[in-house]
Amino acid sequence: xxxxxxxxxxxxxxxxxxxxxxxxxxxxxxxxxxxxxxxxxxxxxxxxxxxxxxxxxxxxxxxxxxxxxxxxxxxxxxxxxxxxxxxxxxxxxxxxxxxxxxxxxxxxxxxxxxxxxxxxxxxxxxxxxxxxxxxxxxxxxxxxxxxxxxxxxxxxxxxxxxxxxxxxxxxxx
Amino acid sequence: xxxxxxxxxxxxxxxxxxxxxxxxxxxxxxxxxxxxxxxxxxxxxxxxxxxxxxxxxxxxxxxxxxxxxxxxxxxxxxxxxxxxxxxxxxxxxxxxxxxxxxxxxxxxxxxxxxxxxxxxxxxxxxxxxxxxxxxxxxxxxxxxxxxxxxxxxxxxxxxxxxxxxxxxxxxxx
DNA sequence: TTTAAATTTCAGTCATTACTGAAATCACGG
DNA sequence: CCGTGATTTCAGTAATGACTGAAATTTAAA
Numbered sequence: 001x002x003x004x005x006x007x008x009x010x011x012x013x014x015x016x017x018x019x020x021x022x023x024x025x026x027x028x029x030x031x032x033x034x035x036x037x038x039x040x041x042x043x044x045x046x047x048x049x050x051x052x053x054x055x056x057x058x059x060x061x062x063x064x065x066x067x068x069x070x071x072x073x074x075x076x077x078x079x080x081x082x083x084x085x086x087x088x089x090x091x092x093x094x095x096x097x098x099x100x101x102x103x104x105x106x107x108x109x110x111x112x113x114x115x116x117x118x119x120x121x122x123x124x125x126x127x128x129x130x131x132x133x134x135x136x137x138x139x140x141x142x143x144x145x146x147x148x149x150x151x152x153x154x155x156x157x158x159x160x161x162x163x164x165x166x167x168x169x170x171x172x173x
Numbered sequence: 174x175x176x177x178x179x180x181x182x183x184x185x186x187x188x189x190x191x192x193x194x195x196x197x198x199x200x201x202x203x204x205x206x207x208x209x210x211x212x213x214x215x216x217x218x219x220x221x222x223x224x225x226x227x228x229x230x231x232x233x234x235x236x237x238x239x240x241x242x243x244x245x246x247x248x249x250x251x252x253x254x255x256x257x258x259x260x261x262x263x264x265x266x267x268x269x270x271x272x273x274x275x276x277x278x279x280x281x282x283x284x285x286x287x288x289x290x291x292x293x294x295x296x297x298x299x300x301x302x303x304x305x306x307x308x309x310x311x312x313x314x315x316x317x318x319x320x321x322x323x324x325x326x327x328x329x330x331x332x333x334x335x336x337x338x339x340x341x342x343x344x345x346x
Numbered sequence: 347t348t349t350a351a352a353t354t355t356c357a358g359t360c361a362t363t364a365c366t367g368a369a370a371t372c373a374c375g376g
Numbered sequence: 377c378c379g380t381g382a383t384t385t386c387a388g389t390a391a392t393g394a395c396t397g398a399a400a401t402t403t404a405a406a
Binding site for chain 4: 347348349350351352353354355356357358359360361362363364365366367368369370371372373374375376
């Protein structure tokens, strides 16, 4: 499948951003391709379009599926898997945020809890330091709880809140 | 400087998270150390505490300063630089979010704008695809603007909003 | 059950990034 | 402006992570 210049540019940029986003270049490029593609693509088509090894595509698609960003479909009379990406950009962001929270925040909260417990019978560590750890743990837990609450809201509500911007602050005084 | 077991544990965890956060292990460890340290430290103390090369500390501290997470102080009659980290966890998060926005979102908005402009005189790319790019650009711009608004609010207001949780939605109907 | 297409696994290679240590530079006191 | 201590630069090396391609496995039609 030949890609148009505009599409290529997007895919390449996505790939360049990959490092900063904590995924490999291939994963990002494949996601960009599937996100833009009008119809689902087979793994072979993806490999050819992006000039990467077929096996690389396989692994990358697995990762995109663990992020819940890509799913598999089939066409009648064709044994091959067809892959498609979530097209709703809002959902895409939500999936990425969920993933980041799970991978970046949750393990840290876990570790900090253990550190707190451990520090109970630890008489070397200065109180000040223990307190700093405690504060940080509280903060992360509060943030985490807040995120879950917002995630639980219906999307139009969140959008409305966002669109009100600073006005919300005035309304609630 | 000898580190207590609890402190060590925190620093090591921070280091392990580093990859996912898009910084090097050293940068993360140094940040953790300075964040927990009761008083500012010299580069040499840091290098020794963490067993990393002095030059590595130098480079890492530079990076932490570009993130506005670490600053330099001095003590009278001592030519050495003393480094301290922001202790306010809220501020720390804000700095990290600012940095991520600047490095991850802003360049993407920029590129998408260019793609849009380019796609005007591009007759190969299907309308559907162009539209998808446009939608994503709009979304990122809206998100970006919203973030700036919230960043501009006084901290107590944001905290109040967060603590209200889902109640906000009910208040504004 | 056989066969062939489709997919995945994995060991090895390649590329990238992080880190070290020596040498160069800077900054200040004398 | 010389000398000493502090800091930075940078070339080389080490460590890490990504990618390839061949072999193994799975899947389903015949």
